[in-house]
Amino acid sequence: MREMDHTCIISQTPSGPQISRRTALTALGALGALAATPALAGPAAATTYPNPNNTPTSAIRTYGDMIKGLEQLQRTSRGAVTVTTLREVGTAEYLSEQGRELYVAQVGTGTRHLWIQGRIHGDEPYGLDSLMTVLRSLVSSGSPTYRQIREQFTIHFIPVYNPDGSEMNTRTTTLWDETTNQPRLGANGRPLTVDLNRDWAVNGFRARESRAWYEYWTMVKPEYALDIHHQGMKVDRTTGEAITLSLGVSLAPGGPTLPGIRGGEYDVLTRQMAGHVWQQVDHRGHITTDRYDVGEGVVIDIHGGVVSAMMMGLNWNGLNPTGHSNAAIFFETSGNTRDGSLGQKARGKLIQQNVLGVEAWLSGLATGAVQRLDPEIWEQIPHDPVQYYFTDWGGTIPA
Numbered sequence: 001m002r003e004m005d006h007t008c009i010i011s012q013t014p015s016g017p018q019i020s021r022r023t024a025l026t027a028l029g030a031l032g033a034l035a036a037t038p039a040l041a042g043p044a045a046a047t048t049y050p051n052p053n054n055t056p057t058s059a060i061r062t063y064g065d066m067i068k069g070l071e072q073l074q075r076t077s078r079g080a081v082t083v084t085t086l087r088e089v090g091t092a093e094y095l096s097e098q099g100r101e102l103y104v105a106q107v108g109t110g111t112r113h114l115w116i117q118g119r120i121h122g123d124e125p126y127g128l129d130s131l132m133t134v135l136r137s138l139v140s141s142g143s144p145t146y147r148q149i150r151e152q153f154t155i156h157f158i159p160v161y162n163p164d165g166s167e168m169n170t171r172t173t174t175l176w177d178e179t180t181n182q183p184r185l186g187a188n189g190r191p192l193t194v195d196l197n198r199d200w201a202v203n204g205f206r207a208r209e210s211r212a213w214y215e216y217w218t219m220v221k222p223e224y225a226l227d228i229h230h231q232g233m234k235v236d237r238t239t240g241e242a243i244t245l246s247l248g249v250s251l252a253p254g255g256p257t258l259p260g261i262r263g264g265e266y267d268v269l270t271r272q273m274a275g276h277v278w279q280q281v282d283h284r285g286h287i288t289t290d291r292y293d294v295g296e297g298v299v300i301d302i303h304g305g306v307v308s309a310m311m312m313g314l315n316w317n318g319l320n321p322t323g324h325s326n327a328a329i330f331f332e333t334s335g336n337t338r339d340g341s342l343g344q345k346a347r348g349k350l351i352q353q354n355v356l357g358v359e360a361w362l363s364g365l366a367t368g369a370v371q372r373l374d375p376e377i378w379e380q381i382p383h384d385p386v387q388y389y390f391t392d393w394g395g396t397i398p399a
């Protein structure tokens with residue numbers, strides 16, 4: 001069957017029914033891009049590594065840009081931001097596979113903790129840009145809402161979860177041999193790659209990034225999490241409108257997993273968080289929003305995704321003995337670097353919609369508007385009727 005290349009399922013081979021995609025997507029998914037990847041040159045050369053995709057690199061901010069931006073923010077924010085690395089935090093693993101530092105920016109003084117991550121998929125760039133913009137606003141704005149957010153929460157911003165993939169402009173990271181400073185090779189002679197959003201699994205944690213960020217999560221114990229991705233281009237089949245932002249999460253609301261967690265608490269919270277953001281941003285300017293899917297009537301239910309594992313309270317390696325868990329949602333910005341659709345022209349708009357979405361999510365949680373919202377709003381967000389759940393644990397399951 002055709003490969004579905006909305007963001008979160010590329011590394012899987014669907015075994016279920018023939019599924020027609022909602023929109024015409026480019027044939028070259030991440031697997032194609034990886035096959036075209038030449039031999040890697042090592043961390044020092046990574047910033048000059050040839051872009052295997054089509055998007056002009058001028059539209060993409062780098063890991064180095066992030067460090068510069070965070071350091072500048074720390075200097076100018078009069079203590080409102082704490083920029084730290086996991087090396088400084090003291091997690092057992094604290095570097096990426098290729099040896100890059102893993103950065104977190106903390107804002108706020110509240111006892112409730114929030115987790116916001118971008119760019120777990122390296123070729124999905126605008127989580128980085130939008131989180132840097134939100135960070136700057138959060139520390140400089142005197143508005144009562146922002147003050148309330150800062151007082152209630154300590155927010156842990158991870159602008160680049162996957163620095164190596166970001167530098168290589170690849171979805172995955174590559175497992176690295178520190179001795180030879182070369183990729184580790186599989187039996188087929190190709191570099192071993194890991195989708196970091198499939199690696200928080202009992203038999204996962206193959207990549208150092210996963211072990212480092214997981215341990216940090218067990219220290220933070222956030223109350224809510226937000227994960228920013230990109231998806232393929234998408235059009236509403238009824239109205240013909242381009243969808244610019246999709247809302248959902250990697251365990252389907254009403255699906256085979258989420259309603260069974262904590263008596264359905266996170267199933268409800270997912271609907272409320274997505275519903276609140278949808279109310280706040282849909283049709284504001286250029287923004288058109290719907291529910292996240294990976295094909296007509298197909299939604300994901302993956303257990304190895306980072307925020308899935310958070311919701312399931314994964315206790316890996318004994319690091320989460322109390323079974324901490326937290327609700328989470330995804331933002332999916334339309335356009336991937338792998339289909340070359342993220343030119344400079346779209347950049348500002350796509351970043352701005354994420355900024356508005358993150359701000360809506362934060363203020364809704366701070367004021368309690370999210371928790372007061374009728375979860376039935378989920379049904380009002382435009383979507384195709386769910387027919388199949390695409391899983392990483394049980395094949396494709398009919399709804």
Ligand SMILES: [Zn+2]
Pocket residue numbers: 007008121124229230
């Ligand atoms: Zn993604």
